[in-house]
Amino acid sequence: MSSVVLPQPVASAEPAAPAAVRTGVSRMALYVLLGFSAGLPFYMFSTVLSARLKEHGVALAVIGFFAWVQLLPTFKFLWAPLLDRYDVPGFGRFWGKRRGWIMLAQLGIFTSMLAMTVTASDGSLAVTALFAVLLAFWTTTLEIAADAWRIELAPTPEEQGPIAAANLWGYRTAMVAAGSGALLVADIPQWGWTGAYLLIAAAAFVPFPILAGMRPDPGHAGGRWTALATGLIAGAIILGVAALATAVIGWLVLNAAAGAGISADTNVTPWVLVISMLPFLIMAVALPRIRAARATDPIRASAAIGPYVDFFWRYGFMAIMLLSFVSVYRMGDVLALNLSKPMILGLGYTKSEIGRADGLVALASSVVGVGLGGWMVTRWRSGVTLSIGAVFAAIGNFGFVWLAHMPRDELTLYVATGLDQFGNGMAGAVFVVYLSMLVNPRYPGAQYAFLSGFAFLLSRLLSGAGGTMVSQLDRVGLNGFDIFFLASGVISLAALLFLPVLAGVKPRPDDA
Structure with missing residues (x-):
């Protein structure tokens, strides 16, 4: 199978990378650290939160609605251009644009997770949702x-x-450490969910002092301690404004939902499917205008929308096919993410057993899967690596169906967990490289944010309706979880149908 022909990279507008990250080994060590920073909180507003809500007796449909918190990364293109254009006051003056934003985000993660310890009883689901959104x-x-x-x-x-x-x-x-550690700690009566979130919050903050101790960014002047103090003050103001804005928007959304009569008994699936199709219709209508635009046209020159218009200008109508493919490729994994823990808990497994499976098996399986995926993309064509990743991702989803029909045994749980994490790791590795190579290097932050966000839009919309789907299937006498996880695996395999069409896609040469 042929690989997608990709644009040649051009020189970045950013200053040269610090000497400490110019070598391959240093880069890999840096990105292990940055991946760790982002992975710790993710499970805390997704999988771990769904297990917490399940234990507190929250309806499955409402747990599904909480999956819509994960939609926030889908819309990261809305504020990604700000990160390409502006420095964080204080932090940016010494550590540069990229590290400055990373350090601010880590402060936000730490304070949001501390706030989630306050809602550990889930007495107010609205407050729980507020802090989960801020963490996301x-x-x-x-x-x-x-x-x-x-x-x-x-x-x-x-x-x-x-x-x-x-x-x-x-x-x-x-992710695995957070999921495993949080569940094991939450199963200790003296600690509970409060202790679990407190522990992960402390672990998530560890990379901050490491980054603060790194060398200054080339071209940036100023003292380290002055920059740190200024950054902390500016960060506190930014965090406060973000929390207030989130609370106001959340209040408006919840009141609008209540006014529309949406509740745990509402079948939201048809509405979700209609909403999911709207972006594709909008793109189809806008593409002729975009393809005819010149480099100086306002829609291409705009700092706000120019990076996104550029993607459609370069790929034309094949951009819709590309976005359809990336929307489907990881859908099975996302659908399984939010409901896997409630299903396993419903089978009678304890939080400690799930935690041990995540700690002992999931980590090793994930590391091997990611390693094989990263190795494959350096040696094989994208069509081959994407196909292999999709197959193993589907096997991981089918493993949950197998688990549900086996006698309750911790070893069986280990096997199902290992299959899931291996497939997710492999598919994730090849997918990240594929998306990165679609990006125009003139707009790395904005375009990757758009592609990686859009890739999960449809799946996260449907994931939010997952609890409703399972409940509706159970009401008509079917096994809702079986059908749900079978369907998620089949969807992973459906991504293979796109690859022959995408094999010959070439972007239009950049005219800027």
């Missing part, structure tokens, strides 16, 4: 800055393979 926002902001820096440091597939694998090693190691 700052986690996503960290990823935007780290992804942009990664693309600048490694602009070719050969360079991206190792650094992307290192990032995913750190990310998935942290």
Whole structure:
């Protein structure tokens, strides 16, 4: 199978990388650290939160609605251009644009997770949702800055393979550590969910002093301690404004939902499917105008929308096919993420058993899967690596169906967990490199944010309706979880249908 023909990288507009991250080994170590920073909080507003809500008796449909918190990364393109254009006051003066935003995001992650300890009883689901959204926002902001820096440091597939694998090693190691550690600690009566979130908050803050101790960015002057103090003051103001804005928007959304009569008994699936199709219709209508635009046209020259218009200008109507493919490729994994822990808990497994499976098996399986994926992209064509990743991702989803029909045994749980994490790790590694090579290096932060965000839009919309789907199937006498996880695996395999069409796609040469 042929690989997609990709644009040649151009010189980045960013200053030269610090000497400490110019070598391959230093880059990989850096991105293990950055992946770890982003991976720790992710499970805390997704999988771990769904287990916490399940234990507190929250309806499955409502747990599904909480999956929509994960939509925030999908819309990161809305604020990604700000990270490409502006420095964080204080932090940016000494550590540069990318590290400055990463450090601010880590402060946001730490304070949001501390706030989630206050809601550990889930007495007010609205307050729980507020802090979960803030945690998702700052986690996503960290990823935007780290992804942009990664693309600048490694602009070719050969360079991206190792650094992307290192990032995913750190990310998935942290995810597994957070999931396993949080569940094990939460099962200790003296600690509970409060102790679990407190422990992960402390671990998530560890990379901050490490980054603060790194060398200054080339071209940036000023004292380290002055920059740190200024950054902390500015950061506190920014965090406060973000929390207030989130609270106001959340209040408006919840009141609008209540006014529309949406509740745990509402079948939201048809509405979700309609909303999911709207972006594709809008793109189809706008593409003729975009393809005819010149480099000086306002829609291409705009700092706000220019980076996104550029993607459609370069790929034309094949951009819709590309976005359809990336929307489907990881859908099975995302659908399984939010409901896997409630299903396993419903089978009678304890939090400690799930925690041991995540700690003993998931980490090793994920590391091996990511490593194989990173190795494959440096040697084989993209069509081959994407196909292999999709197959193993589907096997991981089918493993949950197998688990549900086996006698309750911790070893069986280990096997199902290992299959899931291995497939996710491999598919994730090849997918990150594929998306990175679609990006125009003139807009690394904004375009990667758009592509990686859009890749999960449809799946996260559907994931939010997952609890409703399972409940509706159970009501008509079917096994809702069986059908849900079977369907998620089949969707992973459906991504293979796109590859023959995408094999010959070439972007229009850049005219800027």
